[in-house]
Amino acid sequence: MGRSTRKQAARPKIATTKSIPTEKSAPIDTPADSVATKTEFAVDLGTAPTIEGLRQLWDSVRSNQSSLVDRLRPVIAVRESDKTAPVELHLVVGPLTNAAAAARLCASFSTAGRACEPSVFDGQKLAQR
Secondary structure: OOOOOOOOOOOOOOOOOOOOOOOOOOOOOOOOOOOOOOOOEEEEEEEEOOHHHHHHHHHHHHHHOHHHHOOOEEEEEEEEOOOOOOEEEEEEEEEEOOHHHHHHHHHHHHHOOOOOEEEEOOOEEOOOO
């Protein structure tokens, strides 16, 4: 006769869990947290012992090579010196888009007989009087 019909007990479902990473993820920078920096290039046109001397140098450059510096701004860069004075004041003119532009501008100054060295556009604005 027969088979007994016996219902099987429903098996309980076991909850599965996903693994949780134990390492902290790197924080996502927000605009307020990150500061993008862009290097601006320039040319160093020489030194002077005083700020007034740098102004005179800038006036001379603007008079004699105005087409080369027409859209550029002068700044004072203070650099340590290995000479008798503890620091040197440099006339730095820029900004330029890249190092190659600074090298080209220095080549033009050298052709005109003025010493020049590619540099970074960083310093204090040279105020004109």
